[in-house]
Amino acid sequence: MLLIVLLVLALISGGGLIAGGLYYRSVEGSIERVDAFQDVPEASRPEKVATDAKNMLILGSDTRDPENTGGSRSDTIILAHMPKGRGSAQLISIPRDTWVFVPKSKDGRHGGREAKINAAFAWGGIPLTVQTVEKYTGVRIDNVAIVDFAGFQEIVDALGGVDITVEKAFTSTHSLLPGGRREFPAGKQTMDGAMALDYARERYAFADGDFARIRHQQQVIKAILDKAASGGTLANPARLNSFLRATADAVSVDETFSIFDTATEMRHLRSGNLTFITNPTTGTGRKGSESVVLDDPEKVKALYEAVRRDAVPEILAAAK
Numbered sequence: 001m002l003l004i005v006l007l008v009l010a011l012i013s014g015g016g017l018i019a020g021g022l023y024y025r026s027v028e029g030s031i032e033r034v035d036a037f038q039d040v041p042e043a044s045r046p047e048k049v050a051t052d053a054k055n056m057l058i059l060g061s062d063t064r065d066p067e068n069t070g071g072s073r074s075d076t077i078i079l080a081h082m083p084k085g086r087g088s089a090q091l092i093s094i095p096r097d098t099w100v101f102v103p104k105s106k107d108g109r110h111g112g113r114e115a116k117i118n119a120a121f122a123w124g125g126i127p128l129t130v131q132t133v134e135k136y137t138g139v140r141i142d143n144v145a146i147v148d149f150a151g152f153q154e155i156v157d158a159l160g161g162v163d164i165t166v167e168k169a170f171t172s173t174h175s176l177l178p179g180g181r182r183e184f185p186a187g188k189q190t191m192d193g194a195m196a197l198d199y200a201r202e203r204y205a206f207a208d209g210d211f212a213r214i215r216h217q218q219q220v221i222k223a224i225l226d227k228a229a230s231g232g233t234l235a236n237p238a239r240l241n242s243f244l245r246a247t248a249d250a251v252s253v254d255e256t257f258s259i260f261d262t263a264t265e266m267r268h269l270r271s272g273n274l275t276f277i278t279n280p281t282t283g284t285g286r287k288g289s290e291s292v293v294l295d296d297p298e299k300v301k302a303l304y305e306a307v308r309r310d311a312v313p314e315i316l317a318a319a320k
Helices: 002-015 017-030 119-137 149-158 193-201 209-228 237-249 259-265 297-309 312-318
Strands: 032-034 054-061 076-082 089-093 099-102 113-116 143-148 162-166 170-172 182-184 187-191 251-254 274-278 281-287 290-295
Touching: 002 259, 017 237, 017 259, 054 119, 076 119, 089 209, 089 297, 089 312, 099 119, 099 290, 113 119, 119 143, 119 297, 143 149, 149 193, 149 209, 149 237, 162 193, 162 209, 170 193, 182 193, 187 193, 193 209, 209 274, 237 251, 274 312, 290 297, 297 312
Parallel strands: 032 251, 054 143, 089 274
Antiparallel strands: 054 076, 076 089, 099 113, 143 251, 162 187, 170 182, 281 290
């Protein structure tokens, strides 16, 4: 979501420095700030190899999801790599059930063992999640964004809906509709906010569960970006304001993140240059009583080594 805001702001600034500056100040002041790095021990962090590249950790949870009873786990984990020149971006989704080593929490009560990667957020919040992802990938995180994916609804409605192609008809059993069910026919359709949120949330209707949900979240993010960056949205001040306000309400960022600088750097980036990747896996399995996602160690090592070196062709090759 933050990438969408940055790209739209970059497009606005291209239309006029005064208008762009007003939007920058408005958005910069309205996005909540969080302390993401203070409790991350510097000695444990990876060295930054490609100093001109930037790596952002995007964490998402759905606070309105009926499944989300604990309210403290990160349902979506994305490592966004922005190469030197910012002409493209690679968004790597790490399934929330991926089995990894989670370092000790600050209070010493949790971690220090293998667990599902989203346990890090429950045990130590954003800082322990940063530590866990950095240890797992070997990639140093420059910035963090936290997204409430329930904000999909307001964002999509502010845009007047988005176009999504449903590959295969299915029924959502955790819908926002009365009765909790929604039918999704196959084919291209325009979805309002509630429908898009149901689409991005559902996983039980699919044999590959969370992998399907990751694909659908990626679809919705791309559809939002395409609509937000369209001439119709940029030329409509009321719609643009509603979109930026809704998105800013759904996003928090770390205290070091500069909206202005990053949007300026990304002024040449468009949705066609975004690549969505899923962390390499060998499928699902069990660890004790838990159903988990098992990674592919060799492919994982190659992927994140390419990210560390900002070797975009190798990152893209790993996505195939």
